[in-house]
Amino acid sequence: MDIGSFAGLFLRVLIDKGFAAEGIEVDPDHIAIAGDHGVSLVKGDAFQLGEYFEHDVYDIVTCINFIDPDVFDVSEEKILQLCGQCKQALAPGGYFLVNPPDNMAFPRRKVLDMGFIRCEREEHYCFGVLKLKRHLILKKADGQQ
Ligand SMILES: C[S@@+](CC[C@H](N)C(=O)[O-])C[C@H]1O[C@@H](n2cnc3c(N)ncnc32)[C@H](O)[C@@H]1O
Numbered sequence: 353m354d355i356g357s358f359a360g361l362f363l364r365v366l367i368d369k370g371f372a373a374e375g376i377e378v379d380p381d382h383i384a385i386a387g388d389h390g391v392s393l394v395k396g397d398a399f400q401l402g403e404y405f406e407h408d409v410y411d412i413v414t415c416i417n418f419i420d421p422d423v424f425d426v427s428e429e430k431i432l433q434l435c436g437q438c439k440q441a442l443a444p445g446g447y448f449l450v451n452p453p454d455n456m457a458f459p460r461r462k463v464l465d466m467g468f469i470r471c472e473r474e475e476h477y478c479f480g481v482l483k484l485k486r487h488l489i490l491k492k493a494d495g496q497q
Contacts, residue, residue, distance in 0.1 A: 353410045353441055355398045355434075356418040360386030367391065376404060399430065401437035413438040415450040416487075419458070428459050435463045442492040447471070451487045460488070467493045 354363050357375030359382050366373040367390075377383050377393040386393045396404045398418070415438060417423075419431060431452075438448050448468060452458035464470060468490035 353405065353413045353438075355401070355413065355415040355438065356423065357386065357391075357393050358382050360389055360391030360393055362414070362416065363391045363393075364389050374405075376401065399433055399437065402440050405441050407440050409443050410441045410446055411443060412447045412449065413442055415448070417451065419450060419452045419456070421456075426456070428462070431459060432462060432466075435468075436466060439466055439468065439492055444492055444494045446492050448490040448492065449487050450490070458488075463490070469493050 354366075354373065354375035357363055357377045360375060360377075363373050363375050363386070375386075375391070375393050376396050376398050377386065378395070378397055380395065383393045383395055394404050415434070419426065419434070424430060435448070435450075438450075442448060469492075471489040471491055
């Protein structure tokens with residue numbers, strides 16, 4: 353599951369690599385371009401993710417270049433809402449990949465307290481298709497909803 357998929361190019365790569373991948377995007381122009389690349393995006397608001405997608409099923413949720421003041425009116429409340437929605441979509445043990453900008457006060461402790469475990473660096477490479485050096489990789493703890 354990819355959050356804020358723009359024109360679906362990242363999803364195109366994942367699909368071509370054999371992943372069953374889908375994404376959500378709010379801008380109809382971006383969705384149309386994704387369609388031109390053979391990627392069908394769900395039109396919707398990522399902050400209401402649970403209304404569009406099943407809960408507790410996704411192995412990986414990616415939130416790349418999304419937590420950014422240029423994308424939405426960033427506040428701690430909004431970030432926690434988004435992370436909570438992503439956690440809800442994930443299967444227990446699933447991964448949440450997010451790259452808050454370096455200069456942003458990301459509420460890491462509060463996000464971890466939602467029921468995520470921070471992964472060790474070696475796990476950054478287990479997905480094969482991603483260059484993840486600057487990403488925060490969190491794992492939904494077992495037993496979490
Ligand atoms: C900076 S782009 C990042 C695109 C892509 N993830 C990447 O790394 O190239 C942010 C995307 O999120 C979309 N977006 C913004 N707010 C959104 C929301 N509330 N729900 C879903 N998509 C949203 C924008 O339309 C845009 O396509």
